[in-house]
Amino acid sequence: MKRFILFCFSLLFYGIGFSQDGLPKVKKDTTKLKEVIVVAQRKLSNYRQEKTLSSIDAYLEKSNKITMIKRGNYAWEPSLNNMVTDRLNVTIDGMQIFGACTDKMDPITSYVDVSNLEQVSIQSGQEGVENGHCVGGSIDLQVSPSKFNDNGLKTSLDAGYETNGNYRITGLDFEYSGKKFYFDSDAIFRKSDNYDAGGANEILYSQFQKYNLSLQTGYKLSSGQTLETNIIYDKATDVGYPALPMDVSLAEALITSITHSYKSDSTTIKSLESKLYFNTITHIMDDSKRPDVPIRMDMPGWSDTYGFYSKATLRENKHNLLLNLNGYYNRSLAEMTMYPNDPNQPDMFMYTWPDIRTLYTGLYVKDNIELNKRESVSASVRLGYHQNKIAKQTGLESLQIFHPDIKDTKSRVLMSFSGNYTFAKESYNASFGIGYGERAPSVSEGYGFFLFNSFDNYDYIGNPNLKNEKAIELNAKTNFKFKKLKLGLESSFFYLSNYIIGEIDASVSSMTIGANGVRLYTALDNASIFDIYLNTGFEFSDKVVFNSSIGYNYGKGSNDQNLPLISPFSYLAEVSYNAQKFNAALQLEGNGNQSKYSSFYGENETPAYAILNLNLGNIFYINSNKLVVKYGIENILDTKYSTYADWNNIYRQGRNFYINTSFVIF
Amino acid sequence: MKLKYIFQILFISVLTLSCSTDDEDAPINEIENLVKIQDFVNNNHTIELYNETGTFKTGYNKVTLRVKNNADGEFIENANISWMPVMQMPSMQHSCPKSAITKISGKSTLYEANVLYQMTNQDGSGWSITFEYNINGTDYNVTDTITVTQSEHQNITSFMGSDNVRYIVALIAPKEPIIGINDLMVGLYKMENMMSFPEVIDYSIMLDPRMPGMGNHSSPNNTDLSYDNSDKMYHADLSLTMTGYWVLNLKLMNNTDTLLKGEDVTEQNERSSLYLELEF
Numbered sequence: 050m051k052r053f054i055l056f057c058f059s060l061l062f063y064g065i066g067f068s069q070d071g072l073p074k075v076k077k078d079t080t081k082l083k084e085v086i087v088v089a090q091r092k093l094s095n096y097r098q099e100k101t102l103s104s105i106d107a108y109l110e111k112s113n114k115i116t117m118i119k120r121g122n123y124a125w126e127p128s129l130n131n132m133v134t135d136r137l138n139v140t141i142d143g144m145q146i147f148g149a150c151t152d153k154m155d156p157i158t159s160y161v162d163v164s165n166l167e168q169v170s171i172q173s174g175q176e177g178v179e180n181g182h183c184v185g186g187s188i189d190l191q192v193s194p195s196k197f198n199d200n201g202l203k204t205s206l207d208a209g210y211e212t213n214g215n216y217r218i219t220g221l222d223f224e225y226s227g228k229k230f231y232f233d234s235d236a237i238f239r240k241s242d243n244y245d246a247g248g249a250n251e252i253l254y255s256q257f258q259k260y261n262l263s264l265q266t267g268y269k270l271s272s273g274q275t276l277e278t279n280i281i282y283d284k285a286t287d288v289g290y291p292a293l294p295m296d297v298s299l300a301e302a303l304i305t306s307i308t309h310s311y312k313s314d315s316t317t318i319k320s321l322e323s324k325l326y327f328n329t330i331t332h333i334m335d336d337s338k339r340p341d342v343p344i345r346m347d348m349p350g351w352s353d354t355y356g357f358y359s360k361a362t363l364r365e366n367k368h369n370l371l372l373n374l375n376g377y378y379n380r381s382l383a384e385m386t387m388y389p390n391d392p393n394q395p396d397m398f399m400y401t402w403p404d405i406r407t408l409y410t411g412l413y414v415k416d417n418i419e420l421n422k423r424e425s426v427s428a429s430v431r432l433g434y435h436q437n438k439i440a441k442q443t444g445l446e447s448l449q450i451f452h453p454d455i456k457d458t459k460s461r462v463l464m465s466f467s468g469n470y471t472f473a474k475e476s477y478n479a480s481f482g483i484g485y486g487e488r489a490p491s492v493s494e495g496y497g498f499f500l501f502n503s504f505d506n507y508d509y510i511g512n513p514n515l516k517n518e519k520a521i522e523l524n525a526k527t528n529f530k531f532k533k534l535k536l537g538l539e540s541s542f543f544y545l546s547n548y549i550i551g552e553i554d555a556s557v558s559s560m561t562i563g564a565n566g567v568r569l570y571t572a573l574d575n576a577s578i579f580d581i582y583l584n585t586g587f588e589f590s591d592k593v594v595f596n597s598s599i600g601y602n603y604g605k606g607s608n609d610q611n612l613p614l615i616s617p618f619s620y621l622a623e624v625s626y627n628a629q630k631f632n633a634a635l636q637l638e639g640n641g642n643q644s645k646y647s648s649f650y651g652e653n654e655t656p657a658y659a660i661l662n663l664n665l666g667n668i669f670y671i672n673s674n675k676l677v678v679k680y681g682i683e684n685i686l687d688t689k690y691s692t693y694a695d696w697n698n699i700y701r702q703g704r705n706f707y708i709n710t711s712f713v714i715f
Numbered sequence: 716m717k718l719k720y721i722f723q724i725l726f727i728s729v730l731t732l733s734c735s736t737d738d739e740d741a742p743i744n745e746i747e748n749l750v751k752i753q754d755f756v757n758n759n760h761t762i763e764l765y766n767e768t769g770t771f772k773t774g775y776n777k778v779t780l781r782v783k784n785n786a787d788g789e790f791i792e793n794a795n796i797s798w799m800p801v802m803q804m805p806s807m808q809h810s811c812p813k814s815a816i817t818k819i820s821g822k823s824t825l826y827e828a829n830v831l832y833q834m835t836n837q838d839g840s841g842w843s844i845t846f847e848y849n850i851n852g853t854d855y856n857v858t859d860t861i862t863v864t865q866s867e868h869q870n871i872t873s874f875m876g877s878d879n880v881r882y883i884v885a886l887i888a889p890k891e892p893i894i895g896i897n898d899l900m901v902g903l904y905k906m907e908n909m910m911s912f913p914e915v916i917d918y919s920i921m922l923d924p925r926m927p928g929m930g931n932h933s934s935p936n937n938t939d940l941s942y943d944n945s946d947k948m949y950h951a952d953l954s955l956t957m958t959g960y961w962v963l964n965l966k967l968m969n970n971t972d973t974l975l976k977g978e979d980v981t982e983q984n985e986r987s988s989l990y991l992e993l994e995f
Contacts, residue, residue, distance in 0.1 A: 344929065389928035389959070395994055397928060397959030399894060446895025450936055450954040453896070499956065558933035560956060567935075 100664075101679050102209040102218045102709040104239070105158045105166065105190065112171055113582055113598055115188075116616055120696040121290040122214065122244055123257035124159035124300070128694065130173055130541060131578050131602050131615045132185030135491040135549070136518075140180045141190045142279070143324065143360075144306060145377040145409075149332035149352035150297075151401045151493060151500045154290060158190065160283045160302035160330065162261040164220055164235040167193040173541055174522040175467035175484030178431045179373055179413050180358070182463045182488045184520035184545060195267050195275055195310075196226045196233065205713040207237070213683075213705035214244035214255070220711075232266040243289070246700030247689030254289030254296055254338065277308045292696035293503050294342065298335035304328040323359040343562035344390060350383035350402065369417040376410035380440075381492045385499075401500055403444015405492045408436045411463070424472050431465040435489045437513070439496065447498050448513065451557075451569065455513045459495075463487045463517060479527040487517040494549050494570045499560040502551075504613075504696055505568075505651020508559045509551050512570040516547045535586035541579070548576035548606060550650070574607040578615070597622040603645070613650035617643040617693055630669070636662040643693045655698065658690035673715050680708040745822050749779055755846060757857040761785055762796075762846055771842075771863040773832045774870035775887045775902065780816065780826045782848065790824035796848040799910070800830055800861075802841050812883055812904040812912040831885045831902060833873045835863040868992035873906075876967065876975035881906040882915065884965065884989065887948060892955055892995040899953035901940055901991070903967070914947045921966035922951050923980050923987070928960055931985055940965075955995075963991045 100107065106125040110117045117125035118133060129137055139157045140146065148155040170189040172179075177187025207220030220237040238260040243251050260283075267277040281304040288297040306326035313319060334348040356377030363370040383402035389395075411433025419425045438458045439445045445457050467484035490512070493500055497511035524541035551568030559566050580602045587595040599620045604612035618641030625634035639659030646652040664681035687704040695701065750769030755762040765779040782791040796816040801808050813830040835841060839862040847856045871885040888900035901920060904912040920940035926932040934956045940949035955961060964987035966977030977989035 385957075387929065387957075387959075391928060394928045394960040395958070397926070397957045399957035443894050446893050447956070450896055450934065450956065453936070554935075557935040560929060560932050562930040562932075 100209070100707060100709050101677060101711055102163065102207055102220065102237075105161055105163060105169070108163065109158065109169060109188070112169075113584070113600070114171060114173060114186075114580075116694045118614065118694045118696065119699070119701070120154060120292040121257070121288070121699070122241060122252075122255045122702075123259070123285065123288050124155055126153055126156045127158060127188055128614060129171065129186045129188065130543065130580060131604055131612070132543075133614065135494060136183060136185040136488065138177055138181040138183035138187040139190075140187065141281075141304060141328075142192045142306070143180050143189065143358050143373075143375070144304070144326045144328065145181060145354055145356050145375075145379065146302075146304065146328045146330070147352045147354060147379055147381060147492070149330040149350035149381070149383065150300075150334070151348070151350055151383045151497060152293065152295075152334070152502070154288075154293070154297055154334070155300050155330070155332050158188070159285070159300065160304065161190055161281060162237050162263075162283070164222065164237045164261065165190075165192055165263045165281050167191050174482070174520070174524060174543065175429070175465055175486045176469070176482065178429070178465045178467075178486060179360075179371070179415070180375065181409070181411070182431065182433060182435075182465055182486065184486050184488050184518060184522075184543065192265065192279055193233065195277065196224070196231045197228060197267065197269055197275070198226050199228045200224075200226045200715075203713065203715055205711055207709070207711045209707065209709040211241075211705055211707040213702050214241040216241040216244075216707075218709070229269045230267065232264065234262075234264045236260065236262050244705075245703050247684065247687045247703035249703065250689065250700065252291050252700060254291045257285060257288040259283065259285035259288070259300075273312050275308075275310050277310070279306045279308070280304070289338075292699045294339065294501075295334045295336045295346075295348065296338055297333065298337075299331060299333040301332075302328065302330045317363050317365050319362045319364050321359070321361045323357070325357050327353075327355050329353045344387050346385060346387040348383065348385045348401070350381075352379065352381045354379045367419045369419070371413075371415040371417075373413040374411075375413075377407075378409075379405075379407040381405045381407070382441075399498060400441055400444045400447060401498050402492055402496060403447060403498065404440040405444075405496045406438040406440050407492070408434075408438075410434050423474060424470070426471070427469045429465075429467050431463075433463045434460070435463050436460045437489070437492075437495060439513075444496070444498070448496065448511070451510050452512065452514060459513050461489050461517055463489060467522075476530045477528070480525070482522075482524045484520075484522040484524075486520050486522070488520075489517060490515045490549055490570070497570070499567075501561040501564060502568075502651075506563075506565045507551065507553070507568045507651070508561050508564050508566070510554075510557070510567060510569045515549055515570060515572060518545060518547050518549050518572070520545045533588040535584075537584035537586075538581070539584070540581040543578040544575065545578065546575045547572040548574075550576075550606070550612075576604065576606040576612060578612065579603040580616075592628055593624070593626050595622075595624050608649075610649040611645050611647040611652075613647045613652050614694065615645065615647070617641050617645070617655070630667060632664075632666045634662075634664045636664070638662065640692055646693070652693070653698070655691060655693045655695075658688060658692065660688050660690065661685040675713040675715075677711045677713075678708065679710075680706075682706055745825050746779065746781070752778070753859070753861060755844070755857045755859050756785075757855065759785060759855055760791070760848075760850075760857070762848075762857060771830075771832065771861055772866045773835050773863060774866050775829060775831050775885050777829045778827065779819070780828070781824045782826075782850075791850055792823050794826070794848050794850050796826060796846055798828065798844055798846050800832070800842060800844045801910075802832075802834065803843070804841075807909065809906075809909040810912065812885070812902065812914075831871055831883065831904070832863045833871050833883050833885075835865055837865070839864045868994055870991055870993075872989065872991065874976055874989060876969075877973070878969065878975055880975075882967065882975070883912060884920070884967070884991065886963070886991045886993065889953070892953075892993060894955055894957055896936065897953045897955060899940065899951045899963075900946075901949045901951075901965075903949055916944070916947070917942050917970045918949075918975075919968045919972075920949055920951075921968065921977070922953065923964040923966075924953060924955065925962050925964060925980060925986070926957075926959060927962060927985065929957075931980065932956070933980075955993075958995050961993045962986060963993060965989045965991065 116128045173186040203224040205222045209218035222235040224233045240258040263281040283302045285300040308324040311321040330352045332350045358375035360373040382404045387397040413431040415429035417427040465486040469482040471480040500509045521544045526539040528537040557567040582600040585597045602616040604615035623636045642657045643655040666679045669676040683705040691698045749765035752764040761783045816828040819825045843860045845858040883904040885902045889897040903915045934954040938952040940951040967975040977987040
């Protein structure tokens with residue numbers, strides 16, 4: 050295995066060496082099917098981008114396919130196709146990075162900020178395996194591309210305020226771009242007190258505070274070659290989680306990478322990009338601010354990842370080939386120390402993630418073939434080798450309580466295939482896809498030790514013997530345009546075998562005081578997940594546009610139980626006015642009654658809700674400088690509501706007035 | 716590939732080199748890593764008692780002994796030793812469970828035994844040991860008081876069974892528990908009379924480990940204690956899910972499955988009347 054990695058590295062450096070002769074630059078390919086959310090600040094083009102300074106989480110929430118699972122007002126967990134973190138592949142610019150919290154309090158999206166990113170690429174199902182294996186899809190948080198545009202120095206200042214929670218945001222950005230060199234540095238600070246749910250009900254422990262610094266630099270080695278480095282440092286302190294029994298005193302990430310890219314127009318290899326990266330996360334849970342807890346405890350966690358990728362795009366006749374060779378090594382460690390109420394008793398200690406080392410190497414190949422002007426087919430395959438190792442003997446011995454036969458290492462081979470057909474005309478387009486994918490269990494699913502889940506009130510125990518979860522997937526998408534009316538229908542269906550989920554083991558007594566019992570991770574024979582969305586758009590005029598989206602989701606396991614966290618009927622409608630220097634939008638957003646809730650997995654019925662939002666935006670030019678002001682009211686009617694995705698039914702924000710300003714000095 | 720062989724050659728040469736440097740005439744220190752508990756001295760000999768800590772505590776104690784000839788300082792290699800620990804109570808005296816003293820195989824001067832003190836006075840006083848031994852056909856004896864300190868946790872307990880027999884249950888292993896499945900070894904003895912505490916054979920002891928500090932959390936995949944004829948002890952799998960203070964709740968059953976002592980742990984009954992404690 051090690052030899053293989055060495056081989057991969059040498060290939061990577063060979064690639065760098067190979068690409069020495071400089072050639073003119075080509076335009077970036079855009080894949081038609083993927084959904085992209087533009088995040089970059091100070092771009093006023095996107096009508097849905099009502100808040101320039103909103104968090105990544107809030108941006109993601111605007112996507113049709115994504116729901117954010119909320120445990121508080123910070124660090125929401127994205128769910129794509131009704132599947133969460135374990136089933137998704139969330140990356141930062143193709144880099145693997147894994148949260149350090151055993152209770153999913155730190156999804157990766159919480160460690161970057163809008164100031165770091167250009168866009169978020171969301172790909173459904175097996176379309177999303179470019180960077181790693183998944184069954185649900187991928188979310189790639191992409192940083193800004195190279196800026197060798199010789200614009201000189203640019204400074205921008207950001208400030209935002211929201212009334213609900215007394216939420217303050219300030220940001221500062223310096224950017225210099227020359228012909229051969231650029232740097233982009235930014236800093237952003239966010240602080241919020243407890244927010245109020247509808248009817249001025251304060252939600253205790255919903256405060257947070259964080260800052261994020263980033264520095265991106267690039268140097269042009271020759272006309273076709275660049276070398277770039279990127280450093281992101283993110284630190285959140287005093288983060289409350291009202292839906293959980295513990296808060297977070299520190300969530301800290303350092304994300305670094307160095308990238309070499311080569312571009313050429315005249316050769317078969319159009320581009321070659323290689324990256325080496327390292328990231329480290331420290332996450333410390335804290336219950337010192339909670340007055341009543343059955344027992345005081347400390348739960349720190351760490352996650353370090355080292356990795357590389359090397360990807361190439363090739364074009365030959367009708368073939369557009371994308372190759373991606375990548376690998377990573379992750380170390381996940383989490384522990385728990387409990388302090389007994391009886392001071393004569395010693396501290397109680399256990400490893401909740403017993404130092405799990407994950408090694409992965411794989412190759413992805415995708416070919417997109419243009420059959421003719423209107424039709425194209427694509428096929429992709431990813432093959433990978435995945436190995437988990439329990440590095441702590443104590444951890445191995447702990448897990449042997451439940452699984453006496455396990456060894457310290459477990460290796461898997463993972464596969465993924467997909468095929469897609471696209472047909473596009475001016476007034477009509479359609480695509481059909483089919484896929485098969487596999488994923489390895491996550492660290493929690495495989496190796497977690499008494500992980501308390503406050504959602505269903507059970508302790509969870511990992512199972513290293515879990516088989517790979519497999520998914521067969523069908524998807525279809527079609528869009529019609531009749532003059533001013535646009536209609537779109539998209540749907541996907543997943544048939545998952547060995548669906549990993551926790552099952553109650555009545556013979557095991559819970560560890561957490563007050564928990565209902567213990568669930569061992571095991572696999573359902575199969576599960577089905579289906580979603581369908583109808584999107585409508587109507588242009589009243591050049592400036593006034595109506596958009597709406599309604600969605601239906603379904604999920605059931607082979608045990609005839611509803612799956613948890615499946616969205617009920619949802620809808621969004623919006624009328625927007627967009628002029629060059631002013632925009633406005635009125636939104637209606639809601640969910641139907643969650644009738645197909647999963648009491649078996651700890652859910653209860655969440656009633657229907659609807660809220661109204663109003664967003665406004667202005668842009669002013671002062672000399673050569675630009676001032677962007679975004680303001681509005683969220684939840685105008687101050688509705689007190691929670692959605693199916695709110696952990697333990699915590700109420701969402703009530704009425705909120707906000708203003709975001711960005712001042713750009715050229 | 717060649718590197719592998721070079722390493723092997725290196726390794727072998729290092730080994731052979733280090734072997735040849737050993738001084739075969741050096742006196743072998745047989746009591747390495749042991750701490751002296753006490754000397755028992757009479758006119759002829761000194762009996763030295765050792766264990767890992769240098770103290771006797773209530774519960775299970777392993778003892779290593781050697782007998783020194785006071786005249787020449789040489790250690791006796793062929794003594795036959797028997798012993799009797801005795802606790803002096805206000806109105807009577809009694810002994811405790813113990814093993815015979817045997818020569819340690821492979822050692823020239825050392826003997827070993829174990830003893831289970833079921834109680835002690837608060838100041839550690841009350842116990843004495845008498846050694847009776849025979850060297851080359853001559854009988855000797857020596858008696859002295861010892862100090863037995865109270866263990867922090869209940870690792871031994873003496874109780875009256877429902878059959879009106881007094882029993883002693885003691886925790887012998889694990890000495891250093893791990894988070895995981897431990898080999899639990901428990902000794903069970905009955906009081907035949909004040910001076911005789913033989914092992915009880917073929918009973919069974921139900922095991923239910925709990926953590927009172929965690930709402931009486933239990934652990935999975937424990938087994939009940941069963942008798943093993945080879946070491947005359949009771950063995951079971953004890954799984955401990957975390958470090959801390961554990962109570963091993965026990966129920967003693969005789970060979971006809973009659974309950975002699977102990978109760979089930981329930982919401983109302985947090986602890987069996989028969990239990991041992993463990994902390995790590």
